[in-house]
Amino acid sequence: MSKNFEIEREVVLSATPEQVFAAVTDGLGGWLFPGSPPPADGTPDESGTRALVWDAPNHLHTRTDGEDGWFNALEHVIEARDGGTTVVRYVHSGVFADDWDTQFDAAGKHTDFYLHSLGQYLEHFAGRPVTYVAAPGTEASQFPGAVDKLHAALGLTSGSEPGDKITLDVPGLAPVEGEVDYLEGQFVGIRTADSLLRFYAREPWGMPVAAAHHVFAEDADAEAITKAWNAWLDGVYA
Template identity: 60%
Template sequence: MSKNFEIRREVVLNATPEDVFAAVTTGTGGWMFPTELDPGVGSEGPDDPAVIAWEPPQKFAVRQEGPDGWFNALEYLIEARDGGTAVLRYVHSGIFTDDWDAQYDGADKHTTFYLHSLGQYVRYFAGRAATYIATGGPAASADPGAMITLRGALGLSDTSTAGDTVTVDVPGFGTVDGVVDYLTPHFIGIRTADALYRFYGRNAFGGTVDAAHHLFAAGADQEKSQDAWTSWLDDVFA
């Protein structure tokens, strides 16, 4: 049975409205998956949602519609604040079908993590394009305790917190030396001087533990990097 939903957030970002607007409307792949979007109302983006608001740098909105009244809509309202910061008011609305509670819970928690990643991007990597890699964990990572296993593989413990440093060796990719910038039971974020590493505990929402990383180093090899992280996740959950 379908049911409407609405997810709202208000976050303060250490960036100008111009930087925030650029980050959410250009396909840099710096904080979420890359997108291709022509500027202006009426243009189309990923999966053909229509741009319904384009008012740089204050407002951006897209809406996708389907049969039987289905829709999915995103709205970004951006306002300058003192000290070179900006406040973002974000609304994600639409219709979920099937297991509404699980889908809403997953989308709600993902929203918080995505917007945190946006904040990290505009603060540390604003305007930089990323080599984006994404990989799903093996079937074993769907286990309820999979995120505990992942924490151990990353050198994190029950007492670890955001701000801790980590070192992870990934065969075929290299050594990751970074700081934990996000840590909850469902998500882990690690920031280095040239990357944002993101881990998603989608096992809590019927999926697997997945990874999506944003590599800002010049010349990053997308295929080689993705293969290395896929193998690493396979080994973690072997």
């Protein structure tokens, strides 16, 4: 049965309102996934998404409408604060058609990770060209406790926490040296000198473990990086 939902968050970011607005419009590939905003004048784009409010750099509200009352809307209210920071009031609303509780739980927890990644992008990589790499994982990782196997492969233990240094050997890539920047529930974030590595252990929501990385190195080879991370995930869950 279809039912409306609303997810609200408020975050303080180390960036200007202009940088935040750029990140949530033209910079999505640096922290979320590649995408383009709809036209600022309210004209729908090819997907039917339109801007209800486009008031740069203070307010962005977009919405996509579908059949039988379905919709998906994202709103960012952006306000400068003292000390060079910005507060963002974020609202994601819409309709879930099936298994409402599971979808709401997944969306809320993904939201927290995404907004954290937005903060990391703004603090360390804002405005830099990015190569987005997605390794979707296989059904072999879709089992209870898959997150524990992911943690072990990443060298994480029950005592690990954000700020810990980490080194990974990923065949086909140079050694990965970075710092844990997010470790919460089903999600792991690792920041290196030139990338944000994001891992999603999605088995509680009926999906496989996946990786989605944002690489800011100028010479990044998307095909080679994708192949290496897919092989790494396959090896973890072989």
